[in-house]
Amino acid sequence: MGRTATTVVVGGGCSGALAAIHLHQPTIIIDPGPSHELGRGAAYRTNDPAHLLNSRAAAMSALADRPGDFVDWCREQGLDIGPADFAPRTVYGDYVHDRLQRAEFTHVKGVAVHILQDASVLLRGGRHIRADRVILALGHGAPAGPLAITSAVRTHPYYVGNPWIPGALERVPGNAPVLLIGTGLTALDVALTLAGRGRRAPMLAVSRRGLVPQAHAERQIPADQPFAYPGAEIGGLLRAVRRYAGTQPDWRSAVDALRPQIDRLWWQLSVDARRRFLQHVATYWEAHRHRMAPAVAARVAGLRASGALRVQAGAIQSIRRSEGGFVVTMRGQETQTVGAIVNCTGPGGAAGSPLGRALLDDGLARRDPTGIGLDVDGLGRLLDRDGEPVEHLFAVGPTRRGAWWETTAVPEIRAQAQALGQHLLEHHHVLDERDQHVLDRAAVAGVAQHDRHVGVEVQGPADRVGAVLLHAVEAVDRDEERGAAPLEVVHRREAVGQPPGVRQHDRAEGAQGKLVPQEPEPVLPRGTEEIEDDLLVDADPAEVHGDRRGRLALDAVNIVDAEPRVGEYLLRLQRADFAHRADERGLADAKPTRDENLHRQGDVTVRALGGH
Numbered sequence: 001m002g003r004t005a006t007t008v009v010v011g012g013g014c015s016g017a018l019a020a021i022h023l024h025q026p027t028i029i030i031d032p033g034p035s036h037e038l039g040r041g042a043a044y045r046t047n048d049p050a051h052l053l054n055s056r057a058a059a060m061s062a063l064a065d066r067p068g069d070f071v072d073w074c075r076e077q078g079l080d081i082g083p084a085d086f087a088p089r090t091v092y093g094d095y096v097h098d099r100l101q102r103a104e105f106t107h108v109k110g111v112a113v114h115i116l117q118d119a120s121v122l123l124r125g126g127r128h129i130r131a132d133r134v135i136l137a138l139g140h141g142a143p144a145g146p147l148a149i150t151s152a153v154r155t156h157p158y159y160v161g162n163p164w165i166p167g168a169l170e171r172v173p174g175n176a177p178v179l180l181i182g183t184g185l186t187a188l189d190v191a192l193t194l195a196g197r198g199r200r201a202p203m204l205a206v207s208r209r210g211l212v213p214q215a216h217a218e219r220q221i222p223a224d225q226p227f228a229y230p231g232a233e234i235g236g237l238l239r240a241v242r243r244y245a246g247t248q249p250d251w252r253s254a255v256d257a258l259r260p261q262i263d264r265l266w267w268q269l270s271v272d273a274r275r276r277f278l279q280h281v282a283t284y285w286e287a288h289r290h291r292m293a294p295a296v297a298a299r300v301a302g303l304r305a306s307g308a309l310r311v312q313a314g315a316i317q318s319i320r321r322s323e324g325g326f327v328v329t330m331r332g333q334e335t336q337t338v339g340a341i342v343n344c345t346g347p348g349g350a351a352g353s354p355l356g357r358a359l360l361d362d363g364l365a366r367r368d369p370t371g372i373g374l375d376v377d378g379l380g381r382l383l384d385r386d387g388e389p390v391e392h393l394f395a396v397g398p399t400r401r402g403a404w405w406e407t408t409a410v411p412e413i414r415a416q417a418q419a420l421g422q423h424l425l426e427h428h429h430v431l432d433e434r435d436q437h438v439l440d441r442a443a444v445a446g447v448a449q450h451d452r453h454v455g456v457e458v459q460g461p462a463d464r465v466g467a468v469l470l471h472a473v474e475a476v477d478r479d480e481e482r483g484a485a486p487l488e489v490v491h492r493r494e495a496v497g498q499p500p501g502v503r504q505h506d507r508a509e510g511a512q513g514k515l516v517p518q519e520p521e522p523v524l525p526r527g528t529e530e531i532e533d534d535l536l537v538d539a540d541p542a543e544v545h546g547d548r549r550g551r552l553a554l555d556a557v558n559i560v561d562a563e564p565r566v567g568e569y570l571l572r573l574q575r576a577d578f579a580h581r582a583d584e585r586g587l588a589d590a591k592p593t594r595d596e597n598l599h600r601q602g603d604v605t606v607r608a609l610g611g612h
Contacts, residue, residue, distance in 0.1 A: 176339020
């Protein structure tokens with residue numbers, strides 16, 4: 001008899017909901033909020049209709065295998081929201097909550113304060129929740145605020161430290177000037193909410209550079225060519241991006257084309273280059289990457305034109321309480337008096353949360369090399385203070401920020417949740433004969449099927465020892481034959497920066513086949529670099545059943561190299577020798593499907609090139 005391992009998700013916001021949805025097994029969600037708020041998080045808990053999504057509805061499905069699910073759901077609800085529209089965030093919160101209700105989970109209302117070595121979770125108040133593995137979906141932390149926010153300011157009734165706490169803006173007076181610390185999306189949301197209440201007093205938004213998010217175009221124009229940059233320095237990357245943007249129909253097209261590659265580019269950069277990016281470039285990138293919906297941009301432009309909202313670049317030197325509110329001194333500028341202050345500096349990181357600090361103190365986590373978040377590997381496992389992955393502890397969404405960069409928006413979180421769900425299903429599910437249907441439901445990303453071909457393109461995440469996890473490679477042949485399909489491993493591209501947690505070892509062995517040095521000179525695909533001792537995987541036969549679909553089961557094949565290297569590896573289907581064959585046709589060549597999203601550091605791409 002088998003049993004399903006117990007999975008606990010800490011955090012019931014959007015990240016936690018997407019993780020639970022893609023686990024396909026019973027889950028415990030720990031969150032202090034009420035059950036009817038699960039799935040919404042801070043961003044989608046708002047009930048202000050002026051707060052719109054920053055992405056078009058077509059990109060916002062909660063289900064990895066149904067990209068149009070959000071638009072379909074809106075149609076079912078009678079909402080006039082199409083694929084190109086920017087839906088109200090409150091509608092999206094309703095949608096994620098609804099989809100979460102279809103998952104099998106138990107809500108434990110509480111606050112996680114510690115995760116123990118045995119993976120059990122300690123709640124505030126002393127209750128223990130037993131678990132085999134824990135997924136941290138902590139979402140966005142509370143804003144930290146500038147150093148000028150002293151305890152005297154923080155305790156003032158008209159100081160709002162976190163505008164996303166329900167009801168926090170209710171205490172902002174409508175007849176006194178308001179200072180918004182920050183000029184990003186949070187500040188604009190706050191400005192729209194306050195302006196919608198009939199304010200008569202002006203609002204001043206201040207940040208160091210005074211940058212306001214750019215607006216989406218009314219019509220999305222895709223890039224007409226891909227972007228590529230192999231280097232490790234931020235200066236070279238910026239020059240390459242500028243040149244690339246100049247070749248595209250619109251700069252937004254270039255930014256959107258970069259998005260699927262951001263994490264790969266981030267991992268390529270040296271640690272020093274990442275720090276320089278954070279110090280000098282990140283603010284500009286965020287203003288162009290996280291854009292306003294056109295309708296929001298129009299409203300903000302109207303507020304600025306009327307004088308209701310001013311945006312100013314500057315550094316706050318000091319803030320002190322006064323009888324009428326606050327006296328604010330800007331460095332090199334005149335002193336101003338305001339009646340209220342709203343901290344809109346944006347969310348804090350997971351490392352600064354109470355649970356994040358506890359993990360750091362307990363040695364179950366360490367900070368990423370830049371220092372802004374928790375360190376994780378390519379599978380999302382937390383790295384302990386010695387840099388070793390904690391096998392039972394995973395992160396998803398903004399909790400990965402720092403080790404990863406593009407990890408705060410729904411499309412990226414959705415992909416992480418799907419990959420994590422597949423990994424946990426394959427490696428932690430204790431099966432008996434009744435559980436086979438669970439594996440049958442697991443989707444294989446990117447499988448391309450061809451008549452008379454073995455057609456595959458599967459992304460397999462590499463773990464810390466370089467294992468290639470090929471959970472279900474589909475073998476298809478119209479004659480319903482069975483046979484062996486050796487795979488050739490060749491080095492595709494050496495990475496400049498090491499992806500999180502990937503290591504290579506000298507030994508070569510696989511769960512269902514042994515890696516042996518290849519004698520003949522391999523025929524390398526275009527663009528590959530040859531290395532010594534290319535390897536051959538002799539796989540067990542892939543059984544092709546009556547439905548013409550079979551599984552080539554390579555559970556864990558280690559990538560081997562004489563010296564430690566990190567990079568992408570290409571596994572090629574070299575030939576197929578069938579034991580029972582009706583004719584001599586064998587397998588025809590299969591053209592691989594190109595998908596740049598699969599080429600991420602720490603991932604392994606499998607492509608069928610065919611053979612006779």
